[in-house]
Amino acid sequence: MTSSVPPFVVFFAAALLAAMLPGRSRIIVLVLAPLVSGFQLIEVPEGLRVTVPVMGYELTPYRVDRLSLLFGYVFNLAAFLGIVFSLHVRDRWQHVAGLFYAGSAVGAVLAGDLVTFFVFWEIAAISSAVLIWARRTPASLAAGLRYLVIQFSSGLLLLAGMLIRFHETGSLSFDYIGLAGVSGWLLFLAFGIKCAFPLLHNWMTDAYPEATPTGAVFLSAFTTKAAVYALARGFPGTDLLIYIGALMTCFPIFYAVIENDLRRVLSYSIINQLGFMVCGVGIGTALAINGAVSHAFSHVIYKGLLFMAMGAVLHMTGKIKGTELGGLYKTMPITTGLCIVGACSISAFPLFSGFVSKSMVMAAALQEGYKGIWLALLLASAGVFHHAGIKIPFFAFFASDSGIRIREPPWNMLLAMAVAAVLCVFIGVYPWLLYSLLPFPVAYSPYTGTHVIAQLQLLFFAALAFAWLKLSGLYPPEIRAVNIDAEWVYRRLAPRALRRAMGAALALHLRLQMGFLRRLGTVIGTLFLYYGPQGILARTWATGSMVLWVVILLGIYLIAYYY
């Protein structure tokens, strides 16, 4: 029976095949991998646990329950979309890395123990870095390295937490962890880095915009959502997550408004959307967890769609900055339309996917009495519409005409975007299928008159604010610039401080050296004075005076001996 083949095996085997096969046959393998793996997941019985004894320890490399299954489905979907979107790419290693990355992400969410999870966590880190380096620019090389260092530090924390936890509890299984003890905090931090907690988030806004146009689509789906899964598995109901999540929804929207690189705007909005999920996990009620998980599901698809739309623009024009784009709707109407579907979904317009998932988290926040948090989430909802819903399509496809006249992207890019767009609308129109897959039974109904009207009011008046600010000239213009963020610490402050410290050390070294040499010169001079050719001790002495001195010495000796 084939249904016992874990999906990651399918992906890894396909990756090895893709590494060897030439053009056409490679494409077949690429497209088949997520389909075969997805089919395995549909067939697999819920509650399956495959345990393998390894060196006396019992590992669970394959565990299927409702939580892991849902993430498994959406990762397969994301892999399929990403692969179709990148079929035109002639770079074999991007395909191989993409398959390894997708396989390890699926493997991670289906891992039943921390060791297996750790292994996939690290494979995902390495294979995703390849998708950044594959752009082959100095900037992407440097950003990829910074990215990998931070990913590995997350892996190290995970490893340390896992070992301490094993020492404390004697168990390696990956279930509820909680913030008790050192190991809990280490694991929390490890997941937090990958989930882009505030101040730990910059690896994403730094590296994702430097990835290849197709690579960014893969990146946007897997790493952070695997982290959300890990938090939902290990830390549901952890109060701290509510506040971290609320902060995550709010601070990136300010950055997104003033950011020029449109893929960096999208990276900031990933953090904003992750905030809703983290908050939901923190609240921890059935409704909140359902909201967090279903929002992760719809997020993977609409965020993928937005990254695909921007990837298509970058692929066709070679440009991605707001200052350089505009007016593309004239020659890319299909891409424009599909991008707007993604924009509507992330903004949670009724009939689009964000509407049916995000609202569960907000409803849970209100029900549990977190009024301040709810207001923050509401602000973030208006904010995400502002930067991802309006700014992205507006500055890329409308705004002032950049004069760029470029064709629609290749068919495979259009197809992938179209499938994603259909899924966004399908989830929005018919949420019950998604709801039936959630970890807890759903008693929530998104399409009430109150919810629809309230959401439409919020969004339309947020758009009205944009229109007013834009027409009155108050809206800040796009400027070619970078905005400093927490990465400033390690890209500017630390190198500067290090350089200054090195400079100071060098100066001290030189001063010491000079001082030593000067002192040495004096010593040599003194020695020269006494022992040199003209020195007092180097003079030739008369034999008579030598004899006199010897007699005096002997006399003194005699007297001393006598007493």
Next chain:
Amino acid sequence: MAQERQHIFDKPKNVRRLLWTFYLACALLLAADFIYHRHVIHDWESLWGFYALFGFSACVSLVLIAKQLRRILMRPENYYDE
């Protein structure tokens, strides 16, 4: 070279139409608060036009604050390259 085709938003008339349709939709949505009683969980929600006013003021303050943040955060594009 042939004169480039006029596109939909090249005509100011079309842009004006779109904007007025949009303003009308906003007005209708706000008016809905007179007629429709929203089922609320939170007190603030029951305030007239709460969501509309919140959405508008949230976005205006978001943009204006972000604009001021540029003074602190903005650096030349090659800031990290030196």
